[in-house]
Amino acid sequence: MKTAIDRRDPLTQPQGVEPGYPQTALRWPSQPLQRRPLTASELSGPRDVLRRLAPVRGDLAGHGAKRAIGQLIYLKARVVDEDGAPVPGAVVEIWHCNAAGKYIHPNDSHDAPVDPNFYGAARVIAGDSGLVELRTIKPAAYPVPDTAGWWRPPHIHFSVLGRVWLSRLVTQMFFPGEPLNEADAILNAVRDPAARSRCIARFAPSKGAALVYEHQIVVRGRKRAPGI
Amino acid sequence: MARLVPTAEMTLGPFFPREFAEGANDLTVLDGRKAPGEVIELSGRITQLDGRLLDNVVVEIWQADSRGRYDAPDFSGWGRAATDAHGMYRFRTTRPGAVEGRLAHINFLLLYSGLMRHLQTAMYFELGSDPVLDAVPAARRELLVAKKISSGWRFDIRLRGEGETPFFDD
Numbered sequence: 001m002k003t004a005i006d007r008r009d010p011l012t013q014p015q016g017v018e019p020g021y022p023q024t025a026l027r028w029p030s031q032p033l034q035r036r037p038l039t040a041s042e043l044s045g046p047r048d049v050l051r052r053l054a055p056v057r058g059d060l061a062g063h064g065a066k067r068a069i070g071q072l073i074y075l076k077a078r079v080v081d082e083d084g085a086p087v088p089g090a091v092v093e094i095w096h097c098n099a100a101g102k103y104i105h106p107n108d109s110h111d112a113p114v115d116p117n118f119y120g121a122a123r124v125i126a127g128d129s130g131l132v133e134l135r136t137i138k139p140a141a142y143p144v145p146d147t148a149g150w151w152r153p154p155h156i157h158f159s160v161l162g163r164v165w166l167s168r169l170v171t172q173m174f175f176p177g178e179p180l181n182e183a184d185a186i187l188n189a190v191r192d193p194a195a196r197s198r199c200i201a202r203f204a205p206s207k208g209a210a211l212v213y214e215h216q217i218v219v220r221g222r223k224r225a226p227g228i
Numbered sequence: 229m230a231r232l233v234p235t236a237e238m239t240l241g242p243f244f245p246r247e248f249a250e251g252a253n254d255l256t257v258l259d260g261r262k263a264p265g266e267v268i269e270l271s272g273r274i275t276q277l278d279g280r281l282l283d284n285v286v287v288e289i290w291q292a293d294s295r296g297r298y299d300a301p302d303f304s305g306w307g308r309a310a311t312d313a314h315g316m317y318r319f320r321t322t323r324p325g326a327v328e329g330r331l332a333h334i335n336f337l338l339l340y341s342g343l344m345r346h347l348q349t350a351m352y353f354e355l356g357s358d359p360v361l362d363a364v365p366a367a368r369r370e371l372l373v374a375k376k377i378s379s380g381w382r383f384d385i386r387l388r389g390e391g392e393t394p395f396f397d398d
Contacts, residue, residue, distance in 0.1 A: 007398070013236050023341065026276045026388060029347070034394055034395070034396050035398060036359070041360075046305060081232075104245065157243075195233060
């Protein structure tokens, strides 16, 4: 099966330069992006990237019996293509801050406590139904460094390596009902309201020990029969 | 079947875990075995509008093997590196062979804080006829050609401003 890539509607993608996020004006190209023809180079991709990237932790909610501080959540994210077909084997990297708004990263200078039982990074592989499941704690909001008064809403970062080079997706997942979602410069850089709402997870009521959130991630590409 | 809209890309942010960015910048060895072909050191500096050297930019590459094949069993063709405090990324890889209809090239993808979407470009070893290179205005094509230096090949990337690297959308 070959993969076909269609152009995207720009309104469903963020603007390159966002007035509320000053660094974008230093980094996004000033020249228009060049449209290129797609060849085997762009429409292929590493079949088994796990030979280079090993899985990392499937559970961020604590070390063994020691539970990380925060609201326990269970995340069920499904990776599908533009036909809605699951993408089994997709490599999904997930990272987020702790329940006080602090990342494990050495560059995070936010004055918030580290939780010794929380390590906010996982690399998991999508199963046959494209599903990635992760037990973790709900991340907190935090102020963006070097900006006046902009707080990020709680969010979880996703990096997805799909079937081909052009399926690559790095995005963020937000939580429903968070007041900070309305003013976030990153979420609101997506101008289409429907596309924006698809970046917000769905709360799925359950009777288990954790709050369950469901999310769908759509990577680029549709299957195409050979010869078409 | 109704088509689903691809999820919006969003910035990598400043806190991509260090361990994710490490350990995948040597493409010459796979599963403990050396890939066939000429080994090259590929490095470059990444800067923004004001010339500042950018630390912790995540650079991913995708390329054919030395015989011009994608996803060969003995060469995965995919790698990832992050820039250091001097804005430098480094890969060790094999020089790709030319794929039918294309000049030898390496695809680049950049992820960084302040980049709302990832940026895509391609690196060449020389100018010539190539459908992707031809999509770039002639005066800017030279910016996609790496320079031969004593330690290998050097490909600097300017995100914005003078000498801005051409980027692709597709």
